[in-house]
Amino acid sequence: MPEEQTLNRYRELAARSAQSGIYVYTDFHSPAGASLAYRITDERNVKMWGGAETCERVIVRFGDPEDIGYEEGFPISVIRIFPKQAKYADALTHRDFLGALMNLGLERDVIGDIYVCDNEAYVFVCERIAGYITDELTQVKHTPVRCEITDAVPEEARPKLKEESVTVSSPRLDGIIARAYHMSRSEAKSLFNSEEVFINGRLCANPFHEPAEGDVISVRGHGKMIYDGVARRTSKDRFAVIIRKYT
Incomplete structure (x- = not known):
């Protein structure tokens, strides 16, 4: 998305939060795209989170907790994608998992970071599309896979x-x-x-x-x-x- 278009979108979301008194969220952005939020509103009105401290891609939240009066978590789910039969699986890469997700017709901005470990992937996604992915994603490359929503990413899958x-x-x-x-x-x-x-x-x-x-x-x-x-x-x-x- 062009920079000016992103800035205009952020202005709309910040105004909606201020008028309604609720938190308003973007989809996932790169660090460059997310940092534009600081140009259009005070720092106390902006918080960013990608699902884990190590995540590069983040969702931007507009809303000041002091004005709104409460805190709430970000609408992010983590999906574990793993081969149905590990011994017959292809060697799967970050590119393979991302490609399979995009082939479902998803936009890139609903997908955050993807951690790959031992031929499995842990994918941070917008909460609203998590169920669709677990229902529809059945294959990565030539490998049949299963998907499940999980609460945690194992330490060995996180960046070191x-x-x-x-x-x-x-x-x-x-x-x-x-x-x-x-x-x-x-x-x-x-x-x-x-x-x-x-x-x-x-x-x-x-x-x-x-x-x-x-x-x-x-x-x-x-x-x-x-x-x-x-x-x-x-x-x-x-x-x-x-x-x-x-x-």
Whole structure:
């Protein structure tokens, strides 16, 4: 969806929430699309969630809990998709599962992240279409499958975090990204110009920004990491910082 069209849609949803006094939700968006919500309303009126802390694709919720007077969960379901007979199944990939879902006639924005583990998939979807998927999805690639709605994603299916220590001249975001993803400082700076860097779901255009401990940094096309702060100063007066990269 073009940026201006997304912004107009967000304005409509934010206004509907304010007028009706209820929470209003989008479908799933990429980090870039979701971050546009901060342009049209105050931060306290926006919350984002994809079903798990590790999810990239998120639903945007409009509504201030203090004004509305209560909290509620996001309309997200998790579907487990698994072969009927594991020993006869094809080797199934993220692309295979996504393709099978799209072949049901679904739009991409009703599907969130897909975690694949041991030839099974755990798919985050908009709650309203979960029943349709469990009823209609019977095959992935050439493999007959079953679907069930589940409450939890097993730990082994979730993205893993790998801790690393990187040394930078200053704890600026461009330097951290350059070291984390093995690129030059100028290459890292170009990512800000092309709007590909996000902190805690919000677009960051400032390469000189110094992240706070616990910030989640997403770089489109490269990955996501958690910044754990400066561990020490080196003998050459550089900064050893700790990051945890999703793998």
